[in-house]
Amino acid sequence: MKKIGILGGTFDPPHLGHLLIAEEVREKLDLEEVWFIPSFTPPHKEDLGTTPNDRMNMVKYAISNNPFFKLNTIEIERSGKSYTIDTIKRLKELHPDHDFYFIIGADMVEFLPNWFKIEELVNLVQxxxxxxxxxxxxxxxxxxxxxxxxxDISSTELRKRVKEKQQITYLTTDSVQAYIKENHLYEN
Structure with a gap:
């Protein structure tokens, strides 16, 4: 079985915290890859202010220097609200020879009881x-x-800094910074 980590989220924008989490878990659990899965529309957020395509491109740029990191667009392609249960079921159908490890922050652990179909989900993924x-x-x-x-980096803080015309150097990758600037993201 191939061991695959999954890091899902809005990645609005992706930052060094996302990359650090993915790499630390990959190394400590001896995962073969970590798949970054940007959501089309997360169930818990309304207006993101960026398009799914923008967020997908930023993830692609953010992970480009790590051969163990892959972009998976399953939720972007499906469109609509993204529920983890649907994504995991589909991934298991497509990759029956993979064991999946769904990476979440400590802040999300306390919200697991509120996740859609959590009782079923915990039996499908670690x-x-x-x-x-x-x-x-x-x-x-x-x-x-x-x-x-x-x-301690958050996407919310990065968006705020860009809007206030503050630097985001050393908080995300140079390529993500360039994408944000070229596409005038988060300025309003």
Whole structure:
């Protein structure tokens, strides 16, 4: 069985925290690849302000220097609201010889009881919670805990900085910064 990590999200925009999480989990669980899966429309967010194509392109640029990172567009192609259960079921149909590890932050672990069809989902995929200093991964669900170095970066903060014409250097990759600038993202 091929061991594949999955990092899903809006990636609006992708930042170094996403890359660090993916690499730390890949190394610690000896994963063969980590697939970045940008959502078309996440169920918990409304207006993103960027297109799915913009977010897909930014992920492509962000991960381009790591041969273990792959872009998977399954949710972009499906369009509509993206529920993890639908994505995992489809991935398992397409790749029956893969074991999937769904990577989530400690903040998302506490929200697992609210996930759509969580009782079924936990039987289909191994959740991996990334633990940072000061966070806890206390849950009744089967979540494998991985400790990572602390890095406090959020997409929300990056969007705010761009809007306020502040630098985002060292918070995301140079190629993502260039894409944001060339396409005038987050300026309004």
């Amino acid at each position: 959740f991996v919670g990334v633990k940072r200093a000061g966070s806890s991964l206390v849950t009744d669900w089967n979540v494998r805990s991985i400790k990572i170095p602390g890095i």
